[in-house]
Amino acid sequence: MTTASPTTLDDWVSRTADEVIAEAERRGTKVVCASGLSPSGPIHLGNLREVMTPHLIADEVKRRGIECEHIISWDDFDRFRRVPLGIPGVDESWTEHIGKPLTDVPAPPGSAHDSWAAHFRAQCEQGLADLGIIYRGISQTQQYTSGAYTGQILQAMGLRKQIDDVLDRYRTLEREAEAQQAATASAGSQGAEKKRGQKQQAAPTDDELAAAAAAAEGSGAAEEDDGATGAGYFPYKPYCTVCGTDFTTVTAYDDDTTELNYTCRCGHSETVLLKDFRRGKLVWKVDWPMRWAYEKVVFEPSGVDHQSPGSSFVVGLDLAPLFGWQRPIGPMYAFVGFGGMAKMSSSRGGVPTPSEALTLMEPQLLRWQYARRRLNQSFSISFDGELGRLYDEWDALTRRVEAGTAQPAETAAHSRAAATAEQVLPTTAHPVGFRTLASIVDITTGDDDQLLRIVAALDPQNPPPDVAQLRPRLEKVEHWVTTQMTAEERTLVRSVPDGELWSSLEEPQRAAVDLLLDGNGADLPPLADAWSLDGLTHQVYGVPKVLRGFSADQIIKGDKELGAAQREFFKLLYRLLVSSDTGPRLPTLLLAVGADQVRTLLGR
Structure with missing residues (x-):
């Protein structure tokens, strides 16, 4: 393997790729970059950073001619935790499905798919394809129910004492941290009471409240219990064979026979042979490091909810070696917001998916938002008037790149946005400024001949021969005018003088x-x-x-x-x-x- 390319551009992607390639060499394996998505609802632009980050690293490795694979684990065997808001046709009656695997929950009304998980996975996959993202998708339902992880499950159950000891150390650290925070908060409160005339602390903003709620919520997997029960510690959670939910408690396990006893909230009790049983999964804090070892993952980033003290990525440092692997390189990425929100949560509804964003944004423009910023930089994507400014920035950067005057990091981000190792993304042959084109579309109201006449007058020396030369940007602009421009912003030209x-x-x-x-x-x-x-x-x-x-x-x-x-x-x-x-x-x-x-x- 070669750890660097003479044409490597100086940006965060290149530097991270250097580290990942070196780490794969040290481990004696190919480069595997991983993402994990839970199709528990619409997979939005915040979730997209979970995919775009490994994609950009994998793409850079491939550009250097080094073997690399990007995998996406679809966490469709996760439990249905709550009924998301804003899904047409879905109401509180869907609470009957809480606790079932996402692949056992019916799809929203009108869907062409056979399950909740399949519906939202397909919705996301179309957006990823339009963004040029190549990956191998792995259904965790398929992995668990096929028995692919049976050996790892039995191994984890056999190592449950060691796993519990690791987790207990972090439980202790968490309790100590919570106690320290409580003491600090109490002392600060008492001190404030003693200071007369001092301003009261400002109330948290909506964005701060949203960020706190989002961090507390975390992902579906991160909310799972860690396997501790009154009967002991068991890192495995069965789905009840009667009601189909995971409101179950393991009460006993025999290492020699693999007999496992469990009871369910519905009243069902059962003894199964774990070596043959396929309706359950490892608890998340054990499941994730097991999968690192199974797929030989070298790079997998995650959000702050996975990297706080005692969280899954942190404890994975000690648990991954139990499965014969080391925790991958896993930087923490900052949240992506929309419309001022500090973090978008698909369980709240009303947040844009990649496919929805691509009705307004050219693929290069959306890719650029993730490629140009360091992982620790949070940012927001807005579809109001700021979108026109964003298009202007992209067009200006394109001109600088073509003229050879862009900075190296700018050129790198532009290159990663415009193309992948496998393809060049479709471009608009005759790009017109977004805001200018929006004004023209607003005025011409669907008259292509008039639109073409006006665009030709913008640059008489280089007029487009036909409207096709204005696409796909024209389609994005037309959709923006139709869906985002308010009635007050629309332009109605007078027909007669005033x-x-x-x-x-x-x-x-x-x-x-x-x-x-x-x-x-x-x-x-x-x-x-x-x-x-x-x-x-x-x-x-x-x-x-x-x-x-x-x-x-x-x-x-x-x-x-x-x-x-x-x-x-x-x-x-x-x-x-x-x-x-x-x-x-x-x-x-x-x-x-x-x-x-x-x-x-x-x-x-």
Whole structure:
């Protein structure tokens, strides 16, 4: 193996890949990068970091010509913990399924799939495919029910005393940490009471409350008990063969015969041979390190809920060697938020999935959000007006990369967003700025001929030959205008002049309109001769300059009166054209309205 490539770009992905390759060499194994997803509900953009991080590392390893595999373990044998909010057709009656494996829970009404897990897994897989993510999916239901883990289960049961001793050390540490936190909080409270006149501590913000709740909630697997019972410690949890739930308690186990006794909340009691029994699983804190060993995982990141003291990743350091493996390299990643939320939880509903995001974002743009930030950086993805700014940043970066002026880390992030080791993601042949295109789509309302005419006028030297050259970005913009733009933001161009407004204009206002339409014979041409995006930009900004005695080309900074005059002029044009004080950028609006209609609406 080779641990570095002469073309490796300096970014966090490359540096992490160096570490992972070296670790695989040390262990004498190929590079295996792992993700784990629980299809307990919509798999959202926060969960996507669990997939994108190993994908980016695996992709870099593959680019270097080194054998590598990215696996995704679908935790579909996890219990159905609670009824998620916001799933159409699903209500509190679904509480009857709590405690069953996700693959035994019926799919939401109207689904084409045979289980809850299959429904949300398929939903996620389509988004991953559109993002160019290649992986081997592993159903944990299939693994457990096929007997693939039977040897590991029997091994864990035989080592239950050692496992319990490890967990007990962490239980003690957790209790000590909780006691210390309580003492610190108490002392701080008493000290505060003694200080008169001191401001009260600010109440936590909504984002802070969301973050705290999310951290406490963790993942479905992280909430499971660790196997301790009144009858002893057993790192295995059976699903009842009568009611199908895991409201069960192991009461006895015989190492020689593998006879296991359990009772269930439903009243059922049973003795099974564990070597043959297939309706149960290891508790999470044992299951995860067992799977590291089974798949020989070298790299698997996780969120803060898995890496707090006593959590699954932490205890896995001591438990993985019991299965003949070492804990993989596993950095902690920060949360991804949406619309100001500190962490998105799919059990709360209303958070975007990758497929939903891709109706508004080109795949490169979404990949870029994860590729360009270090793992310890949290970030939010928003679909409001910020999306246009994000597209502008991406377009500017693309131009810098093509010109060779981008920084190495920027170039690396762009490369990882635009392509993988297996493919180049589909691109828009003739990209138009998102906000500009949104304004045009808003005004043209589905008329492709008019849209193409306006886009051609943006760059007369390089017009697109057909609308297909504007896709797939055009499709994202059309969906954004339809679903995200409010009625107040929509633009309705007047069909006839506003005679009442025109008659009320004062002479300086009429002079400004005349100058816009006819020019001044010097540095402002007639409007029809300025009919391009750059020309119209020069025209609308130049009119107030000329009226104040400046040249239209003159660069003027800090003139507050000129700034106020420009704003008033723009407001006047908006009122004459769209009966509003604001609207799309004026040059784009003028192009969309057309030269003849502009002259009509402006009193000519």
